[in-house]
Amino acid sequence: MAADVASGTTVIVVDGVTKHYPGVPALTDAHLTIRQGEVRALLGRNGAGKSTLIRVLSGVERADSGSVTVGGAELADGGVRRAAELGIRTVHQELSLVAELTVAENLYLGQWPRRGTAIDYAAMRAGAASVFQRLGLDIDPSATVGSLSLANRQLVEICRAVREQPQLLILDEPTSALAAAEVDIVLDTVTRIASQGVAVLYVSHRLEEIRRIAHSATVMRDGRIVDTVDVGEADTGRIVSLMLGEAATAAARPPERHVDRTGVPLLSVRGLAVPPKVLDVSFDLHAGEILGLGGLMGSGRTEVLRAIAGFTHAAGTIAVEGHTIQRPSAPAMKRLGVGMTPEDRKDEGVVPLLGVDENLVLSKFDTVSSGPTVLPGKVRRAAQQLIKRLSIATASARTPIVNLSGGNQQKAVIGRWLHAGSRILLLDEPTRGVDVQAKAEIYRLVRELADGGAAIVFVSGELEELPLVCDRVLALREGKVAGELTGRELTTDSVLSAAMAA
Amino acid sequence: MTVTQTTPEQRRGSVGRPFAGRSLNEIGLIAAIVVLYIALGSTAAGFLSLDNQLGMLRDAAMVGIAAWGVTLVIIAGEIDISIGPAVAFSSVLVAKAAAEWGIGIGPAVLLTLVAGAAWGALAGWLRARFDVPSFIATLGVWSALGGLGLYLTDALPVVLPESGLFDVLGGTVLGIPTPAVVMVVLFFAFAYLARYTGYGRSVYAIGGNAPAARMAGINLARVRVLLFATTGLLSAITGVLLAARLGSGNGGAASGLEFDVIAAVVIGGTALAGGRGSMLGTLLGVVFITVIGNGLVLLGVDSFLQNVVRGVIIVVAVLVNVVITKRARATRET
Numbered sequence: 001m002a003a004d005v006a007s008g009t010t011v012i013v014v015d016g017v018t019k020h021y022p023g024v025p026a027l028t029d030a031h032l033t034i035r036q037g038e039v040r041a042l043l044g045r046n047g048a049g050k051s052t053l054i055r056v057l058s059g060v061e062r063a064d065s066g067s068v069t070v071g072g073a074e075l076a077d078g079g080v081r082r083a084a085e086l087g088i089r090t091v092h093q094e095l096s097l098v099a100e101l102t103v104a105e106n107l108y109l110g111q112w113p114r115r116g117t118a119i120d121y122a123a124m125r126a127g128a129a130s131v132f133q134r135l136g137l138d139i140d141p142s143a144t145v146g147s148l149s150l151a152n153r154q155l156v157e158i159c160r161a162v163r164e165q166p167q168l169l170i171l172d173e174p175t176s177a178l179a180a181a182e183v184d185i186v187l188d189t190v191t192r193i194a195s196q197g198v199a200v201l202y203v204s205h206r207l208e209e210i211r212r213i214a215h216s217a218t219v220m221r222d223g224r225i226v227d228t229v230d231v232g233e234a235d236t237g238r239i240v241s242l243m244l245g246e247a248a249t250a251a252a253r254p255p256e257r258h259v260d261r262t263g264v265p266l267l268s269v270r271g272l273a274v275p276p277k278v279l280d281v282s283f284d285l286h287a288g289e290i291l292g293l294g295g296l297m298g299s300g301r302t303e304v305l306r307a308i309a310g311f312t313h314a315a316g317t318i319a320v321e322g323h324t325i326q327r328p329s330a331p332a333m334k335r336l337g338v339g340m341t342p343e344d345r346k347d348e349g350v351v352p353l354l355g356v357d358e359n360l361v362l363s364k365f366d367t368v369s370s371g372p373t374v375l376p377g378k379v380r381r382a383a384q385q386l387i388k389r390l391s392i393a394t395a396s397a398r399t400p401i402v403n404l405s406g407g408n409q410q411k412a413v414i415g416r417w418l419h420a421g422s423r424i425l426l427l428d429e430p431t432r433g434v435d436v437q438a439k440a441e442i443y444r445l446v447r448e449l450a451d452g453g454a455a456i457v458f459v460s461g462e463l464e465e466l467p468l469v470c471d472r473v474l475a476l477r478e479g480k481v482a483g484e485l486t487g488r489e490l491t492t493d494s495v496l497s498a499a500m501a502a
Numbered sequence: 503m504t505v506t507q508t509t510p511e512q513r514r515g516s517v518g519r520p521f522a523g524r525s526l527n528e529i530g531l532i533a534a535i536v537v538l539y540i541a542l543g544s545t546a547a548g549f550l551s552l553d554n555q556l557g558m559l560r561d562a563a564m565v566g567i568a569a570w571g572v573t574l575v576i577i578a579g580e581i582d583i584s585i586g587p588a589v590a591f592s593s594v595l596v597a598k599a600a601a602e603w604g605i606g607i608g609p610a611v612l613l614t615l616v617a618g619a620a621w622g623a624l625a626g627w628l629r630a631r632f633d634v635p636s637f638i639a640t641l642g643v644w645s646a647l648g649g650l651g652l653y654l655t656d657a658l659p660v661v662l663p664e665s666g667l668f669d670v671l672g673g674t675v676l677g678i679p680t681p682a683v684v685m686v687v688l689f690f691a692f693a694y695l696a697r698y699t700g701y702g703r704s705v706y707a708i709g710g711n712a713p714a715a716r717m718a719g720i721n722l723a724r725v726r727v728l729l730f731a732t733t734g735l736l737s738a739i740t741g742v743l744l745a746a747r748l749g750s751g752n753g754g755a756a757s758g759l760e761f762d763v764i765a766a767v768v769i770g771g772t773a774l775a776g777g778r779g780s781m782l783g784t785l786l787g788v789v790f791i792t793v794i795g796n797g798l799v800l801l802g803v804d805s806f807l808q809n810v811v812r813g814v815i816i817v818v819a820v821l822v823n824v825v826i827t828k829r830a831r832a833t834r835e836t
Contacts, residue, residue, distance in 0.1 A: 311717075330716075330719060331719065339719075340717065341717075342714075347713055347714075348711075348713040348714050348716075349714050349717065351706070351714050351715065351777070352710060352711060353706070353710040353777045354706060354707065358703060358706075358707075362703070362707055362715070362718040363718045364719075365699075365700030365703070369699075369700065372699050372700075373694075373699065374699055375698075376698075416718060420719070
């Protein structure tokens with residue numbers, strides 16, 4: 001934990017900032033000060049107003065009232081350029097790097113140093129190297145960004161902001177796409193940046209990260225700042241209850257479910273291998289069972305699911321209800337009742353331009369058609385049933401799916417397979433990037449589906465959620481099953497140690 | 503992110519709802535067409551005459567028939583630039599088969615349509631199976647068919663034999679030019695296909711997010727092959743109608759038609775990036791382009807200068823469309 005920063009000079013003062021969108025008070029009377037060298041966590045569920053606050057601070061949106069001052073100078077209506085002048089830098093959740101360019105070129109994107117009319121590559125590389133050196137990072141400025149790991153790309157993104165010597169660095173969920181082992185280096189880097197006198201506003205859903213790097217946490221709810229707490233003193237229950245607004249109980253392991261594992265398994269996998277990532281994975285999955293697949297980034301979780309769903313060719317055998325599938329192609333596995341939801345909801349899950357209704361029925365048109373004709377009435381009814389059954393919060397069945405929150409989009413992507421009548425659901429990171437409450441709803445939904453007889457494989461890189469959902473967890477390590485955990489043995493610690501230990 | 507309230511009216515225009523679509527772009531196009539009619543009606547002699555209007559219908563069919571298929575291709579995020587030479591080659595093929603190969607008129611037409619579907623499917627297969635960009639796959643078809651049409655005929659017209667079928671195809675039905683009738687029938691068929699079939703909705707899904715469509719179990723390869731087979735078939739239909747109208751097959755006919763077709767589709771509001779577009783928009787785009795072409799001729803504008811004017815008007819039309827769409831989206835999102 002960082003040193004005492006109470007003595008640092010105040011970098012930014014947010015005084016009574018209010019921002020209303022038509023009909024929606026997105027941000028109401030926000031007050032906030034951050035000091036030099038301080039890491040301030042910003043917490044809140046999706047829709048709590050964090051994004052709006054960030055947009056106002058970075059000049060993208062103008063506040064309706066109130067003021068933002070940095071080192072005594074007011075942001076006023078200066079927009080993005082003024083915010084940059086004042087030294088406010090924001091690193092957004094989505095990476096904005098050009099994969100084909102080198103690390104150094106990305107660091108200086110659009111502001112390439114020149115000698116005469118030519119770009120001065122030597123100066124650029126030297127500048128990049130000095131930023132990395134200052135932060136103790138080992139990244140080659142001449143490497144193309146596309147060749148870097150996800151964690152290193154995130155670091156390059158952060159370093160780009162740091163290169164411009166910001167007063168206030170805003171980080172919006174910089175670790176949400178990273179596995180536990182990769183998170184460390186990002187957190188260390190943030191701590192080091194703060195120790196060099198930069199004020200950091202750090203948005204994250206992961207409480208354990210915040211405990212490691214933040215001095216204090218500002219909690220938002222319904223567009224208001226409800227409290228700023230000392231991270232060291234407030235326990236998780238208090239922070240969660242501030243976020244949720246009502247007396248929220250810390251997520252406890254739900255009661256054990258009874259699964260009949262005597263009959264023929266619905267899904268049987270033997271010696272599955274997709275080199276180099278998956279080497280040898282075997283398991284049985286019964287109707288009504290929720291099997292977790294846990295492991296660190298690169299342990300082969302996604303590849304296992306894609307192989308079972310028929311998207312990649314794999315060695316080994318896959319059997320459904322005891323019948324070995326000779327050629328597990330995607331259409332064949334779909335017919336057999338296998339449905340997979342992808343980890344990347346935005347890139348592989350939803351079709352953004354289509355409505356919730358059309359996204360739901362995409363997996364199967366037969367049941368909403370008469371002959372070759374898709375009947376809008378049937379589509380609407382089918383969609384409305386699923387919307388109700390899955391409690392998807394949407395203005396209407398025809399609302400474009402991008403207007404929904406991440407959690408509701410995820411439910412719709414799962415619902416797509418319920419529409420197709422799938423019995424074996426392969427869920428890849430279904431809770432990634434959704435807020436605490438939506439996570440709880442997805443856990444409940446998954447358990448309900450299993451109660452209804454579905455067999456579910458639940459993949460997660462957030463190992464602490466596996467005991468909350470699964471009956472049984474396989475820990476994957478380097479493409480092999482490194483441990484199987486059930487009952488009392490099934491804890492976050494046990495999964496993590498199986499996934500990591502040799 | 504909270505759930506944003508969006509009324510059905512707001513979203514209609516953005517995603518293909520051919521009959522319900524009343525988006526700004528479509529209203530704007532209708533207004534532009536009305537303005538053109540008033541302006542040309544008062545300045546260009548004979549513009550409003552029945553003969554000229556029927557002639558315009560005939561011209562519209564040249565662009566429109568292929569444009570229905572190309573709309574789907576572009577919505578799926580692909581492109582087909584082979585239309586012009588494909589139409590020319592089809593007119594040559596049907597004329598050769600009917601006049602010189604002695605297989606009979608009906609079979610000659612059928613052969614041409616099957617061939618059209620086949621070269622289209624070939625381009626689609628190259629795209630689907632080998633990831634050859636559709637621009638390149640159809641550029642190959644464009645070049646090969648263009649060359650083949652001229653090679654087979656030494657660039658001379660191939661005269662069609664006398665036939666009742668060709669008379670009908672090149673003539674009129676109840677006073678309406680047959681190509682226009684075909685165009686209208688196909689319009690309804692494609693509007694239906696786009697909106698009310700699993701295939702049509704899959705096309706929107708693929709153009710909107712291909713990986714997501716794949717994960718949802720949609721057979722991308724099948725859709726892509728069908729898309730280009732369809733445009734090949736429509737090109738062949740246009741070629742047969744053209745041959746019937748001219749009384750001959752001509753390897754150099756329909757030069758540059760592919761760009762009129764693409765322009766009509768894009769003016770109609772279909773996004774070149776895919777996922778967004780409607781048949782009604784394309785219909786209006788076809789009318790728009792046809793009226794301008796006709797008006798320029800009637801006004802006696804120099805034929806080289808016509809191309810300049812058309813180029814400017816097409817770019818301006820798309821520009822207005824883009825600005826309107828952006829503004830509409832911006833108001834929706836705040």
